[in-house]
Amino acid sequence: MRLSKIFIPTTKEAPADAVIPSHVLMMRAGMIRPLAAGIYSFLPFGYRMIKKVCEIIRREMDAIGGQEFHLPALNPKEIWEKTGRVEAFGDILFHVKNRDYVLAPTHEEIIAEIAANHVKSYRDLPQIWYQIQTKFRNEPRPRSGVIRGRQFLMKDSYSLDRDWEGLDKSYELHAEAYRKIFSACKLKFFEVGASSGAMGGTGSQEFMVESEAGEDTCVICDNCGYAANVEIAKANSTPYKRDDNSESLKEIHTPNVKTIDELAEFLKIPTTKCAKSRVYIHNDTPILVLMLGNDEVNEEKLRIALGAGKIRPAHPEELSEITGADAGSIGPIETNLQIIADIKLKGANNMVSGANKNDYHISGIDFDRDLSNIKYYDIHYVQEGDLCVNCKSPLRVVKAIELGHIFKLGTKYSEALGAKFLDEKGEEHPIVMGSYGIGVERIIACLIEQNHDEKGIIWPKEIAPFQVHLIGVNMKNDEIRSTCEKLYFEMNESDIEVLYDDREDVSAGYKFNDADLIGIPLQVIVGEKNLAKNKVEIKHRATGNKKLVEIGLLIRTLQDELFLP
RNA sequence: CGGGGCGUGGCUCAGCCCGGUUAGAGCGCCUGGUUCGGGACCAGGAGGUCCCCGGUUCAAAUCCGGGCGCCCCGACCA
Structure with a gap:
């Protein structure tokens, strides 16, 4: 290609609103131009990279038996109502104004619909169907160039299996294909277990790239390779070091002391002698959650610890009715609430916490002696330097960009849309589905994030325009x-x-x-x-x-x- | 959705606080010439709804009100 003939409008300066390196360089190198918030035009040089990445994706998807589709982005709203996802997506789903259509943010529904009409026998299974297609999501805040856009390219694939064992295989095939794809793209990535969230299903894994521009926070062990999203990451927790003598309970007047920092300062004690109280509502029942010092409650872990049900923090106006005090003076003594304490507090003594009376705290709390209605769980966020659960090396907490996500969906969509097949005995079963996604532009952005200097982009030899x-x-x-x-x-x-x-x-x-x-x-x-x-x-x-x-x-x-x- | 910032040739920005020549600079662009190993030089030139609407005023890029757009932080994110 002759540079005199190909349109690559490079610039010396970047637009002021580009902040992260990949965004700046994609602009300066003439790969993209913005059209609106989160919407970008890909120019020939940028699109050439898109095609390169897609080639690799197609190669690996085809290698696991994937068949490429091209599904419509414009969908009747009706089909999304059948799975309850008009409501589930809420404002994220783009609605068409002059007809009852939506712009597809993903394609489980359409796949299940095709399967419902045309996959009738166990002989038709398994299937892996994929496409590389534009997705539309009305993100409240697009950011970081092409990393979070309202319109973006996604490789999405869907596995159809007759049972869970089949799904496990399809899932593992995808995991392996994804590793090959990201390796072929010369990305330094890691894998984390993830919660499957509102997607439904039983298992899910994310493929992440460490980056300051990332929107997820992950915990990494450089020694043994343990990695997890901070939402569910665990660390090796050291037992609480009890004082030799347990003091008796004592009420202390603490005017205007609200936060743990203020309390520690007021009493001249370390924050690790303080227990922070949080009130949550679990299925309409209030519970008291205790954390060590300034530790924040990891709500995802709390949710898992409590098993089924919904949890939410109590509203400030509810607190007084539930505990007799406002935030800042709530504590575990003289309360009827079920207490859930973080594992770090197990065995703690001589602790200070709220007295359930405004402007008063109680000292000398011995968790073993004084608190009976209490259960301990790991519900804190892993922090930088905590020790790995596997190998006890210090952990790092890093920002990361999600490149790919694989899900075991199960039968949620096939049941909602009637995607069933007959087995050898003539019995009807719902198809067991998996769903798998890769953000195509994110691969390019991550490549640049990982490979650039002050002069510009440095494409690896293996994947360059x-x-x-x-x-x-x-x-x-x-x-x-x-x-x-x-x-x-x-x-x-x-x-x-x-x-x-x-x-x-x-x-x-x-x-x-x-x-x-x-x-x-x-x-x-x-x-x-x-x-x-x-x-x-x-x-x-x-x-x-x-x-x-x-x-x-x-x-x-x-x-x-x-x-x- | 909460907080903050910004909106002036294609780009980066100055001017605005304190209203008053023909709205500026650098980069880029066009023409001609000289250059040619690290974003060259000379000469000439084109290009503006100062985001939009309304108000104040003799007079608005500048002051006031409303709206829109964009960016950042947060919330949210199958």
Whole structure:
């Protein structure tokens, strides 16, 4: 491709509203342009990368027996009502104004509908159906360039199996395909178990990339590889170090002391001698939750600990009625509430907590001696430096971007939409489904997040829009031009993907900066002085290393560099 | 949805507080010329609904009110 012919509008400066590196560089390198909040046009250079990523995805999906579909984005609302997801998605679902249609945010319904009509026998199973298609979600706050958009490309696939064992297999096939896809994209990623949330189903896993721009928080053990979303992550908790003597209970007047920090300061004690109280409503029943010091309640863990049901924090106006005091003075002594305490508090003594009377606290609380109606669970968030549950190495807490998510759905959608099959005995069963997604633009954004410097993008050799960037330093020099043209022809003949900067009206420095910005892994620079010695220069974008090569050896050298046959 | 910020040629921004020449700069763009190994130089030129609507005023980019859009933080996120 000739740079004089392909539309790559690079810029020296980035728009002020681009904040994260991938967004800045995708703009500057002429890959994308914004149209509205969370909606981007992909320009030829950016779309070329999209196609590269899609190629890899298709290759791996086809390898596990996936069949590519192209489903409609415009869906009758009715089908979404059958599964209750008009309500479940709420404002996230785009509604069409002049007809009862919605814009699809995902495609479980459509897949189940097709299966309901056409998959009738166990002989038709299993199936893996996938597509790469535009999804629409009315995100309340799009952000970070293409990382969270209102319109985005998603590879979504769906497995149809006759039973749960089959689903396990399809699920594992996807997990393995996803590992291959992200590895082929040269991404440093990790996998975490995730809660399946409102999607329904029994198991789910996320594929994450560590990044400051991430919206999820994960816990990672660099030693043994343990990784989990902080919502469910566990750590090895050390038992509470009891004081030798337990003091007796004592009421203390603590005017205007509300927070744990204020309490610790007021009494001149460490926060770890304080127990923080939170009141939750579990299926209409209030419960008292106790945390050590300033630890926050991990509501997802609390939900799991309590088993079935809904939980919510009590409203401030409810507190006084339930406990006799307002937030800041609530505690475990003299209460009838079921107490749920974090595991870190087990065995604690000489603790201070609220007195259930405004402006009073109680000291000398011995959890073993004084509290009977109490259960202990791990309900705190793992913190940086806590020790790994497996190997007791210090854990890291990191921000991460979710690249892919795989779900065991079960029969929720097949039952709602009547997707059933007959087994060998002629008995009818709902199809067991799985659903699996990859954010295509996110792969590209993550690639850039992981591979860039102050000058621009650094594409890995294995996945780059082009492999070689051929630069004629001065195209008005006839020798340079004819050499470039010859090399360009030879590279094309050798199936080397080459971007050829044949622009006449651009200075050398401009070309070099553009080349570093758009980040093709190898640059071949044809300049006057080296040409006189019958040589050209190869520069590695990643390292900046340069070497001179005889023109006659260039193609072979490039092939070696690019691991081509 | 709560908090904060912003909106002026294609881009980055100044001007606004304290209303008053023809609304500026750098980059980019066009024409011609000179350059040609790290975003060159000279000369000439094009390009503006100062986000929109309303108000105040002799006079509004500037002050006031309303709206819209965009960004950031938070909440939310199958």
